Amino acid sequence: MKITMPVPTGIILALGMLASLCTTNGFSQEYPSKHIRIVVGSAAGGSTDTLARVLASNLSNALSKQVIVENRTGGSTSIAIQNVVSSVPDGHTLILLVSSSAALSAMGTKLPYDLERDLTFISQLATTPFVLVVNPSVPFYNVAGLVSYARANPGKLTYGSVGIGSIIHLAGELFSEIGNVKLLHVPYKGGSESTLALVGGQIDMNFTTTVEVLPLAKAGKLRILGVTGKSRLESLPSVPTLNESGLAGYDLYAWYGLAAPAGIPAAITARLNAEIVKIANANEFKKLLLGHGLEIRTGTPEEFASLIQFEIKRNSGLIKRSKMRAE
Template identity: 45%
Template sequence: MNRITRVAAATCALAAAIPATIPAAWAQAWPARPVNLIVPFPAGGTTDVLARALGQELSKSLGQPVVVENRPGAGATLGADHVAKAKPDGYTLLMGAVHHTIATSVYRRLGYDFQKDLAPITVVAVVPNVLVVNPQVPAKTVQELLAQARAQPGKLAYGSNGAGTGQHLIGAQFESMGGVELLHVPYKGSGPLTTDLLGGQIAMSFDTVTPVLPHIKAGKLRALAVTTARRSVALPDVPTLDEAGLKGFDMGTWFGVLAPASTPREVLARLGADMNRIIESPQFRRKMEEIGAEPIGGSPEQMARQIRDDTDRFARLVKDAKVALD
């Protein structure tokens, strides 16, 4: 081998080695500045509460602030679109939810692919949804509410935290299984929804337990049933919709963290390890119990499977309910 050949070989070897060393070295320097956790709903809702609880502990773990940024709109798709198109450097994350698996089928034109453009990290928690009514509504049970709805088709208004979200689809499923017609009123999040529900502008909602739990305990809202197969630990005396006569009704809401798809593996692994450690901690679990949430955790593969399964499941429900948006 002559000198030129030796130099060329050495140069090629060095060039080949550089890409392998850069990600590891870069990951060791991460995070060097605050991390943004995007919440695709307004402040005050379950997604926001979970993001702030997780962000507070994650800030300690990472040694950098985790800044929760609310980007509501379009059934949680605006926030997801922002993260999907963000620089994949580990500094922009999404507090995603089951709503995003529904949006894939509901919205005809999305600017991103939820399964391809975002990398799942872990499911943080699952929260039951609960059918609540304003106390002015005379119904004390699900069957009484169904009777009232049948007597006033299209009159009883239920709110959701956005068109095409889980709450919207739960309402559509309730209409289908109960044989009733309700009036759907979409909001940009649980905060404004709860305000109108308390004020009597709408009669009912299928919100997650977290934002309505204090109002149920204070007697300002009446809980008729939870939407999951099991009763909520936060509302043990409230029956399930299955128990109330809508056999087989089982729909809840999960929340999890995702990053732009090309985020370095080392960063995703660090985030996953830190988040799972937080989720398993007694302090975080107590916080989840207080707000009616069940802490979950797990691997990216498990979350990806949840996303695939729910996307397929809700595609069928969306088709049956004839829900479609531009």
């Protein structure tokens, strides 16, 4: 006669939890099972693309799998983001997000994704403040002089950006708001076009990165007046921040960070975060990024998610107050 002994409920639950744990650990240990792609929303050769390729090389060594960079341009990074959010959430598709991605989400434009809902944020990677630069023909050698002139001549001073709603456009609007001035915004198709217009005298001022303007400033083709971040730059110790120059509370910078589709396993998120933090804080990586005007700033997935939330909220308010409209 076959006798069936009842199994206590506690044992069943314990076995279930153990099986779940083993499955999770097994999945995490198998990762990555194929090559990884990092999607970039800008063209090859730019600063974002360069950062992605340096990161890909280091991540490939750390994970012992090929990591490739895939450029998907257009839509102010929205095309790249949409490609990633529609990918399988298995950790094999990542995206190098930039500050313009949050600026775009703040515009109120109808997008095929929700940045906060549809991505898993892994870690912030690097930041860089912008610098306020002017054409040498403009008779200002400090921010105070520029603000004084702008207040006396509303709408006369012009600045360029890579498009309406871009982070550079927001930098100009924040300057106008805090400085109580009115500047004329001139959108261009790209950062290099905007810089050429500044050098050529078609616009008076601009907000851009140090990497792009330092050689031009050293050649006397541009003049640097201020830094948009909270602190002065190591590479430009004599250049004051805008906050120091009378624009109290001005703090705006570009940032870069790694994300993946929403729903990737927590173990994979944790592993990628650990690898990114380790890679980014290695001395060689730090020196390389410093050479491109970037400072390392890593953190937890939660900290990166909080940054995105803060940026969208702040930018949304600025966009509404300035009555900015999408193209």
